[in-house]
Amino acid sequence: MPMAAHTPDRKQLAPGRTAEGAPGEPVIVFDHVSRVFGGRSGEVTAVDDVSLTVHRGEVFGVIGFSGAGKSTLIRMINGLEKPTSGTVTVLGEEVSALSEAKLRPVRRRIGMVFQQFNLMHSRTVAGNVNYALATAGWPKARRRERVAELLEFVGLAEKAKHYPEQLSGGQKQRVGIARALAAEPEILLADEATSALDPSTTSEVLSVLRRVNEELGVTIVAITHEMEVIRSIADRVAVMDAGRVVESGRVFDLFSRTNHSADAASFVTTALKDRPNAEEVARIRRRTDGRLVMVSLRDAAAVSAVLGTAGQRGVGFEIVHGGVSATKDSAYGLLTVSLTGEETAVEDFLADLGRAGDVQEVQQ
Amino acid sequence: MIQDFLNLDWDYYGPELWTAMGDTIYMVMWSFLLGGAIGLVLGFVLYTTRPGGIFANRVVNLAINVVVNLIRPIPFVILIAALQPLTIAVVGSGIGNTAVVFCMIWASTFAIARIVEQNLVSLDPGVIEAARAMGASRWRIVTTVMLPEALGPLILGYTFVIISLVDMSALAGIIGGGGIGNFAIVEGYNRFRPAVTWTAVIVVVVFVQALQLVGNWAARKVMRR
Numbered sequence: 093m094p095m096a097a098h099t100p101d102r103k104q105l106a107p108g109r110t111a112e113g114a115p116g117e118p119v120i121v122f123d124h125v126s127r128v129f130g131g132r133s134g135e136v137t138a139v140d141d142v143s144l145t146v147h148r149g150e151v152f153g154v155i156g157f158s159g160a161g162k163s164t165l166i167r168m169i170n171g172l173e174k175p176t177s178g179t180v181t182v183l184g185e186e187v188s189a190l191s192e193a194k195l196r197p198v199r200r201r202i203g204m205v206f207q208q209f210n211l212m213h214s215r216t217v218a219g220n221v222n223y224a225l226a227t228a229g230w231p232k233a234r235r236r237e238r239v240a241e242l243l244e245f246v247g248l249a250e251k252a253k254h255y256p257e258q259l260s261g262g263q264k265q266r267v268g269i270a271r272a273l274a275a276e277p278e279i280l281l282a283d284e285a286t287s288a289l290d291p292s293t294t295s296e297v298l299s300v301l302r303r304v305n306e307e308l309g310v311t312i313v314a315i316t317h318e319m320e321v322i323r324s325i326a327d328r329v330a331v332m333d334a335g336r337v338v339e340s341g342r343v344f345d346l347f348s349r350t351n352h353s354a355d356a357a358s359f360v361t362t363a364l365k366d367r368p369n370a371e372e373v374a375r376i377r378r379r380t381d382g383r384l385v386m387v388s389l390r391d392a393a394a395v396s397a398v399l400g401t402a403g404q405r406g407v408g409f410e411i412v413h414g415g416v417s418a419t420k421d422s423a424y425g426l427l428t429v430s431l432t433g434e435e436t437a438v439e440d441f442l443a444d445l446g447r448a449g450d451v452q453e454v455q456q
Numbered sequence: 457m458i459q460d461f462l463n464l465d466w467d468y469y470g471p472e473l474w475t476a477m478g479d480t481i482y483m484v485m486w487s488f489l490l491g492g493a494i495g496l497v498l499g500f501v502l503y504t505t506r507p508g509g510i511f512a513n514r515v516v517n518l519a520i521n522v523v524v525n526l527i528r529p530i531p532f533v534i535l536i537a538a539l540q541p542l543t544i545a546v547v548g549s550g551i552g553n554t555a556v557v558f559c560m561i562w563a564s565t566f567a568i569a570r571i572v573e574q575n576l577v578s579l580d581p582g583v584i585e586a587a588r589a590m591g592a593s594r595w596r597i598v599t600t601v602m603l604p605e606a607l608g609p610l611i612l613g614y615t616f617v618i619i620s621l622v623d624m625s626a627l628a629g630i631i632g633g634g635g636i637g638n639f640a641i642v643e644g645y646n647r648f649r650p651a652v653t654w655t656a657v658i659v660v661v662v663f664v665q666a667l668q669l670v671g672n673w674a675a676r677k678v679m680r681r
Contacts, residue, residue: 170589192594199591210582214604214678223600227592255680275590 116148119279119311120169125178125188126335127164138164139175140335146313148278151305153326153343154315161335162315166281169313170202171195183278200228203272203310207284209264211256211271218243218252221271228275242270246300262293269300273308280304282314286321298324323347323419347417348388348424348450366426368413373454376412382430383438384454387445389416389425394448398441399429407441408432428454460651469652472643477659479553479634483625486557488618491564495617498524498565499572500598510584510594520569528566532624535559536631551632559631560624564617571613575606608679615671619664626660636660 127139138161146152154162167173168180171187180188185198211220218239225235243249246266256264265285272280282301286294302325304310314321322329322343330340339346347366367386368376376384389395402409409429416425431438445451498520504510505517530538536559543558544550579602587601603610626637636656644653 172585172588196591196593199589202589204586204589206582206586208580208582210580210586212583212601212605214607223587224590227587227590227596271586271590281589 116150118145119148119183120146120313121181122165122168123179123181125168125175125180127161127168127173128176137335139168141178142335142337144330144337144340146311148311149305149309150327151301151312151314151325153322153329154313154332155317155319155322155329156332158317160332162332163283165332166283166313166315169279169281170199170204200275201277202279202281203274203277204281204283205265205268205272205285207287209256209261209268209288211264211267213256216252217248217254217256217259217267220256220267221274224271224274230275238274242274245273245303246270260293261289262296265289265293265297266300269297269304273304273310277310279311279313282312282316284316285314286318287316294318294320295324301325323417343419344390344422344424347419348390348426366414368428368454372413376428376430380410380412380430380432382408382410382432384412384428384430385442385445386414386426386428386452386454388450389423389427390449392416392423392425395427395445398444398448401444402441405441406433406437461655464649464651464655469643469655472639473655473659476634476636476639476656479628479638480622480625480636480663483553483557483560483628483633483635484618484621487560487564487621491561492568492614492617494561495565495568496572498569499576500602502569502573503576503602504598510588510597524566524569527562528570532559532563533627533630535563536627553628553633553635555631556625556628556633560621563624564621567620568614568617571617572610575609575613576602578609579606608675611671611675611678615668615675618667618671622660622664622667636663
């Protein structure tokens with residue numbers, strides 16, 4: 093496919109996921125960024141002293157409840173919003189200091205997809221993609237071929253002459269992605285790209301985004317309130333709450349951790365539903381009088397091996413809550429188990445379990 | 457009744473009616489073209505200079521709003537009278553069809569400015585944001601996003617305005633202009649010939665229907681519905 097010709101070797105472009113795990117060069121740097129909105133009813137701090145770095149080739153997720161400041165954050169990357177204080181540096185340019193006119197060339201290197209697709213209704217599917225190319229100054233002769241190539245990439249070649257209103261939500265978003273990729277951007281911003289879609293079209297759009305990252309080497313920043321999005325495409329994630337980044341790190345680490353900070357815990361717990369809430373603990377207590385512990389499956393095989401030895405050691409165990417899910421590159425999960433048996437045997441068993449995964453006592 | 461129409465001296469009224477129709481078309485067409493163009497620009501300025509707009513400018517926005525709000529409510533018949541000194545200065549004469557056109561341009565400009573603004577306000581701001589994110593310049597956004605995206609409703613708005621221009625042109629007679637309105641009053645009403653007045657009514661109704669049909673057709677074609 094000609095598109096691949098534009099794409100240098102993936103390993104060079106996206107070392108963020110090489111075996112060594114060495115990150116690529118920083119392409120987006122937030123340095124103590126705050127954004128305060130002034131209103132008649134007082135000031136609102138949408139983004140509060142955020143510092144973070146996105147590396148070339150990675151998929152960086154930002155998750156949080158609505159109103160957490162994610163939208164403002166992502167809009168500062170292409171200068172649609174300006175910080176009140178701090179600096180945002182993108183592709184070597186300090187975008188937070190650039191005028192609208194100076195921002196234009198930088199914006200052409202950054203694609204963006206939107207929750208509501210934001211396609212032009214007066215243009216066809218091909219016309220919408222072509223518009224992005226014309227805006228980026230591509231010569232007419234090259235546009236036609238590029239439009240066909242992009243629609244092929246998102247699987248909508250046969251819809252080229254349709255108008256957006258004739259498409260389903262998932263198809264519209266794929267047009268949005270084709271348009272955002274038109275001028276070969278280095279960064280793609282996804283602003284709640286799947287939030288207006290149903291679950292099956294969500295996975296259709298997520299798989300296109302994953303290909304954008306893996307096949308084209310485009311760095312992606314995705315903001316979302318859906319854990320599913322983070323789980324299936326992100327390498328690293330930042331959890332936002334009330335304008336602050338309360339937790340960040342590799343997706344697997346975040347999901348398999350039992351000791352979240354207080355702020356992050358509320359979101360992660362709600363979103364993952366991986367640990368029993370107080371009501372559920374009470375219900376479990378009524379059924380079993382065993383010792384309740386949560387085990388995180390950082391290494392599912394090791395945890396399974398330890399659990400398998402329970403019988404021979406005189407420890408009875410029952411899984412009472414939790415489950416295992418897959419992220420982009422590994423399985424994670426949090427199991428709540430009830431243990432019965434000799435006090436010393438249980439302690440011994442827990443020590444072994446602690447070496448295989450993180451173990452945390454469930455509060456009574 | 458039908459006999460009244462047949463008994464009219466068509467050798468006289470026929471050419472008179474033709475001339476009147478020509479005058480009406482002259483007045484409506486020129487005020488529509490010029491008022492439509494100036495109004496389009498003003499409407500875009502009103503919309504884009506709003507707070508949060510791509511050319512946000514409170515002073516300009518407020519100034520134009522005040523002017524529009526001052527002139528729009530003036531009844532057309534009073535506007536004609538009030539504009540007299542200006543009409544004489546610009547047109548060279550305070551009477552006749554061209555003087556009427558000058559007054560109609562004033563009225564249509566401000567009516568169209570509001571209609572254009574209202575149609576632009578209902579544009580999806582997300583589409584404009586998407587164009588900004590692509591690196592489109594502000595002028596480019598005006599001409600390649602706002603205008604085509606709002607075109608269907610704009611055509612309907614312009615159709616509404618052209619029909620009210622036909623209405624305004626009927627007052628041309630008070631400053632010596634011609635047109636169907638003048639024909640109906642001078643030849644019909646003043647001479648107690650209801651059949652002549654009714655002839656003018658029929659002509660105007662047909663004329664307005666034709667304009668509305670063309671407007672609806674064009675808007676439907678643009679919106680593909």
